[in-house]
Amino acid sequence: MKIDRRCFLSLAGGLAVGHLLTPIPWKITDDIAIWTQNWPWTPVPETGPVTWKNTVCTLCAGGCGIKVRTIRDRAIKIEGRTDHPVNKGSLCPLGYASLQYLYGPSRVKTPMRRTGERGSGQFEAISWDEAISEVSGKLDALRKNGRAHTLACISGSDKGTVPVLFKRFLDAYGSPNFIRTPSGRDAHEIAAYLAQGHKDKNIGFDLENATFILSFGCGLLDGSGAPGYQFNAYSRFDKGRTLVQVEPRLSNTAARAKKWLPAKPGTEGALALGVAHVIVKNGLYDADFINGYAFGFEDWTDEGGNIHMGFKSLVNEYTPQKVSAITGLDANAIESLARDFARAEKPVAVCGYNECKPSANIDKTLAVHALNALVGNINQAGGMIVFADPEYAVSEVRKDRIATEGTAKPRADMAGTDRYPQSRYLLDLLPEVLMGANENNLPVQALMVTGANPVYTTENSETARAAFAKIPFIVSFSSFMDETAKLADIILPDHHFLEGYRDVPAPDGVGKAVTSLSAPVVKPQYDTRNTGDVIIDIARSLGGTIGESFPWKDYDTFLKQAFKEHYRDLSRNGYVIHAEKPLPWDRAFATENGKYAFYPTRRHAAGTDDKSRLPAYRELDIPGDKANGTLALIPYKSPRIAAGAVANPPFMTKTIDANVLKKEMLFIQINPETARGLNLRQGDTAVIRTPAGEARVRVNLFDGVMPGIVAMPAGLGHTAFSKFIADKGVNVNALLKPSADPAYGLNTAWGVRASLQKA
């Protein structure tokens, strides 16, 4: 018997045929298919009893009520809470995606101390005791050196108990430098002070009940302001209700509005005056309100016998023809807009809070407030609502000599100084002040940052980064490794909002006095601590009157005490409405004569004549010179891109269209007409240059952008957080530049001059 090659071939053949008649190929194929369902990196929700827990999202100032589906200690899914008075079930994509922040890699997991060079992102983990004693040691030394007033705190909000604890800490420590990040609230606060005499009150708009919303550039459906509240109000719009959008770009809001009026950017104030002109001329205003509860509508005489111009005389100049020339809108459109607005049952004019780039233009804001006053829609259902926050039951701060002297010193950002006496916070001015100072006389020697990411969000952000980097000691309280935390010396990580208690004050722009309670849904995932507890510990470790000013056992005790009898409702329902009805007109205004001031006598104006106090239209130039920048760059907001302190989580980035962000390249929007002049075509790569910086972008041609305007999405181009978030697109703040109002110091720039060149 011979054995040769053919025998082995035959053996192989036998094996091959045989194995087909066994389970091997079929079973392995099936098992491999199942194996592919079981990648270890694919998250699989736990199984177990499902519970829904109510809380509030705090990733932006929108304050939406949410319910979280949890299984054991794992949060699985977030949905809008249908019985929450702010959003009634609506929620923005950031809220839905916020679990990615809870479990994602951008969390700061323990207290950290910087080891590498500033901004290098090299940190070492330290214990809480070590971290708190290091911070209090540095602050103690600073105070003993007589420089208590050089401690600053940058906070995303000045409302709510945690910001109140920070303010209290600075008060007891001896510094006036509590700084809130810029927002649409700035201009509204000043307008409310000038026209209604209120300090520190909230201005909201009852969009749910308004029948005619005249929006001056508010991104109501673009994720600005309080997105859940605005989405929900719009979702309940029926045929009888109207939204008119004034904006230079066809945004989501403009596309869904009944009418889109693309006024030239920066001229919205003139349009408001033009609308007022038609209302006044045709006697369409609310005579009851004007005659009984308003001052300065007609010309008036002061105690010295001088005659002053009233609002009526001011708007007399702003004929539809004149306004048409300023805004570029049709005169008839202005006329009919004004008539429709005044004749609507509940008209409301809105601006500021929810704009993508809130240009803190006091004139415009006063003019928009005046429109609401003209139609008598202040503190009425469907109108502009003014309300106060609940008062916290907190004892007086105890101050020693250093604290009394320190808090009396001028602020580092110049707010409240002789130059800008009526402004409260001017963070935009701080980088310039810091850059101009040398190390010894730097007005900020130590900085605490809470609920904010100023290194990313401040306009001209590269300069801001360099300026903040000069501060010798920076403490960040961020939950995430954001741009500011990356620059810090010590990070004292806060809980994610699903891990701890926090009160959430009434969201900006919402016409309801609602305070909500964010409550823990899951146990803390890492070694983080509630910032409220940490600031109490730091105060106590500093001792003296500072420690005495913080007598509470912990933050939760303080929270309960601060809300007193409201706390029960707050913890039971998750929210409390602390003022059911706004004040009636006879008690609504805190001006000298108790009336609404069409003529803001208190206004700190650049000039002394009537027109500089009245909200006349003044052309505002934007930063940059016209010779080099023939275009104007404006940022725009998208509901799919988070543009605040917190970056876009990957789930949201996935939803961005390929003509907004493709791979790492961001697209700017320009009108095809502008593109022709620059010899640019769809998809071309170009370099955009502004006085603040330059960036490589790609071009998306869009008829919905006014010629001469370059529109860029806000919220991209992060450099921190995690590798899944960083380095996508361009940060528009790195290209923008603030421009200070001469009397208020607030940033009035609605854009920046820019040039675009094919790369």
Place this chain on the structure above:
Amino acid sequence: MSTQTDNTSNTPSNAPSPKKGATGWVILAFFVIGFGFSLLGGWVGFPNMLYKEVPHPIDFNHALHMDLVFDGCNSCHYFRADGSFSGAPTLNECRDCHQFVMGTDPNEEKFVEEYVLQDKEVPWNIFAKQPDNVYFSHAPHVKGAGMDCAACHGDIGTSESLRPYQENRITGYSRDIWGWEMSRLGEPKYAPRMKMMDCVNCHVEQTDSKGSCFQCHK
């Protein structure tokens, strides 16, 4: 002659034979060996390689518990208020009775000492666990169609000792899903098999329809 001699010597019969290979029978024999080896390996060796025996953390005595509870299987494997099914009880549920060792069974002692006192969930082997791409709801089967637990899970409720658990080395799921018989023929050894076609066959039998894909694959 010489020529003839030469001729003779050149005849094929006298020349060294040209290369002649194995006969057809030998080749066939090799084929059969290969074929047989495959069958043996595939039906006997393969299952032993694919599955590994995993010991149970606790050898649970269902029969004993059934005598002590009032509501049969539902006492521990119940429907939650929202209609979802609880599956294997959690430690908290067991702890209601087993705070301390009550009997003399070494399994109970092990359970109390290693899990209850250490507050650790028992990593039960789940015979019927399905992959995550399958959505299965007990409610329409038990409440809607009135099926008995045993219809799918076999008579585990009356067992005094847990049956062996084998884990598929590739997928990590129980051998019960495919069935202990690799051929999937004949009566199942312990409990009905649970591959997709098993669901489909039963559905066709009972409802005349196999249903839509998305009913189970959501």
